[in-house]
Amino acid sequence: MKNATTSTINRQASAKMSLHQELLELYWAKKELDCYLPGISKYATPEELCTITLTQLSSMENRILKLLQEISASENSQCD
16 A cells, blocks of 8 residues: 555645646556556455555546646636
8 A cells, every 4th residue: 555655645745736637647556456456355354455446546537627627627618
């Protein structure tokens, strides 16, 4: 879970990332999850694996929704 903590710190430290940077970070977070889940599954119980996966996916989903809201708000302000 070291990577999850690092990711949280990175997000807090750079709250004003560009859209491109944010999307790249989401992409690499997903790639890390893909890479580490098989290894984690060898040592974690199915319940722990499910919790880890759902927590990470929920975090990514929240970030994507936030990005979409920001994009929508900036498009709406440009139209006014």
